[in-house]
Amino acid sequence: APGPSRKELSPMLNPPPPSFQRAPAPGCSYAPFEPLHVPAIGHTLEDGFVSSLPRSRTQPHPFAAHDVAEADWTRFLGDLKRAGAGSLKDRIVMNVAPVAMNFGRLPGLLASMVCEDSARDLMLKKQGPVLELIHYWNEYFFYRHSMEVVLTKDPYDDYSRR
Numbered sequence: 505a506p507g508p509s510r511k512e513l514s515p516m517l518n519p520p521p522p523s524f525q526r527a528p529a530p531g532c533s534y535a536p537f538e539p540l541h542v543p544a545i546g547h548t549l550e551d552g553f554v555s556s557l558p559r560s561r562t563q564p565h566p567f568a569a570h571d572v573a574e575a576d577w578t579r580f581l582g583d584l585k586r587a588g589a590g591s592l593k594d595r596i597v598m599n600v601a602p603v604a605m606n607f608g609r610l611p612g613l614l615a616s617m618v619c620e621d622s623a624r625d626l627m628l629k630k631q632g633p634v635l636e637l638i639h640y641w642n643e644y645f646f647y648r649h650s651m652e653v654v655l656t657k658d659p660y661d662d663y664s665r666r
Contacts (some may be wrong), residue, residue, distance in 0.1 A: 514633075514637065516586065516587055516633060516636070516637055517583065517640055520644075521576075521579050521580075521583070521645070523573075523576040524644040527648075528570075528649050528650075529571040532569055532570060533569045534569060534649070534650040535566070535569050537560065538562070540559070541558060541559075542554060542558045549584065549588020550585060550589040552584070552585035553584070555578050556574075557574055570649045570651050572649055572651065584634065584638070587634045587636075638653055638654070641653060
């Protein structure tokens with residue numbers, strides 16, 4: 505299936521990542537795997553995440569069984585870091601991490617944040633570009649590879665234990 509048109513995508517993804525144009529490999533097993541946690545480098549999204557593939561007890565790495573190359577993953581994390589940067593006044597301290605999960609082809613997106621009520625509206629407003637980016641990557645790449653990426657403050661919350 506061809507990737508999205510430039511008009512469908514956020515300006516954050518213009519030009520679209522090459523990953524969006526690549527069809528999933530038919531010979532991959534797309535086998536289920538346990539959720540993987542990606543540690544944050546700092547306390548803000550702009551600090552980014554460890555750019556290597558997430559650690560897994562499954563060997564070979566589950567991403568190989570889902571046709572997700574290291575270049576796909578590093579591009580995603582780079583896009584996530586750029587989306588989280590914003591302007592100096594828009595930077596909000598958070599400790600979040602993406603969790604790669606296998607959910608077959610079920611759509612969905614969850615961003616679980618633990619916030620104080622007074623800061624919640626402001627945080628949600630600032631997360632818009634990050635959540636939008638994760639949505640696009642899930643829609644145009646990860647779902648097609650039988651995976652889903654979610655952003656969660658606690659990698660051990662109920663969502664990641666499904």
